[in-house]
Amino acid sequence: KAGVTQTPRYLIKTRGQQVTLSCSPISGHRSVSWYQQTPGQGLQFLFEYFSETQRNKGNFPGRFSGRQFSNSRSEMNVSTLELGDSALYLCASSLAPRDGYTFGSGTRLTVV
Amino acid sequence: QKEVEQNSGPLSVPEGAIASLNCTYSDRGSQSFFWYRQYSGKSPELIMSIYSNGDKEDGRFTAQLNKASQYVSLLIRDSQPSDSATYLCAVRSSGYSTLTFGKGTMLLVSP
Numbered sequence: 096k097a098g099v100t101q102t103p104r105y106l107i108k109t110r111g112q113q114v115t116l117s118c119s120p121i122s123g124h125r126s127v128s129w130y131q132q133t134p135g136q137g138l139q140f141l142f143e144y145f146s147e148t149q150r151n152k153g154n155f156p157g158r159f160s161g162r163q164f165s166n167s168r169s170e171m172n173v174s175t176l177e178l179g180d181s182a183l184y185l186c187a188s189s190l191a192p193r194d195g196y197t198f199g200s201g202t203r204l205t206v207v
Numbered sequence: 208q209k210e211v212e213q214n215s216g217p218l219s220v221p222e223g224a225i226a227s228l229n230c231t232y233s234d235r236g237s238q239s240f241f242w243y244r245q246y247s248g249k250s251p252e253l254i255m256s257i258y259s260n261g262d263k264e265d266g267r268f269t270a271q272l273n274k275a276s277q278y279v280s281l282l283i284r285d286s287q288p289s290d291s292a293t294y295l296c297a298v299r300s301s302g303y304s305t306l307t308f309g310k311g312t313m314l315l316v317s318p
């Protein structure tokens with residue numbers, strides 16, 4: 096059974112650019128969540144989608160957005176990149192609301 | 208603001224010892240509790256989940272939950288050097304809320 100797949104694995108972008116990250120959840124999982132992980136702040140919640148609807152949103156500026164498609168695949172977009180956006184972006188999926196998440200390998204974003 | 212607190216460590220234990228990792232949470236209504244293991248440069252991996260008060264054992268791992276004290280712990284018996292990693296505690300407040308993570312405790316197991 097395939098796990099959570101995130102692409103790309105690594106990205107280097109310049110300040111002011113925008114970026115789109117992709118996540119394919121485990122087959123059958125309809126809930127997808129995104130987290131940002133940095134050494135100082137740990138795992139911080141970005142947003143959660145369920146059946147194409149954003150169910151929860153974290154405390155991030157509007158430059159961070161996301162969506163989920165009918166096949167449960169999800170994308171997140173960051174516009175007008177800042178140096179502080181450099182982080183590991185993790186996508187996770189779960190089968191049921193009560194379950195724990197299964198994480199993908201992450202996308203390492205570096206903003207220069 | 209829902210908070211999950213963990214000692215950052217590192218917690219150093221010798222091989223074969225019991226490692227005890229602790230976590231406290233602020234939301235008394237929390238319902239689901241999870242422990243993740245994260246190796247350096249890798250993504251978090253779910254190792255234990257617990258939903259009711261008491262102990263839950265899985266191999267060398269035991270999760271303990273005390274809702275009255277708002278306290279979750281993870282015991283690792285017969286610790287191995289391969290257990291050296293950061294352990295993240297995660298808490299969900301209600302059925303449809305997100306997971307809130309602690310910042311993790313680094314565990315170092317020396318041969």
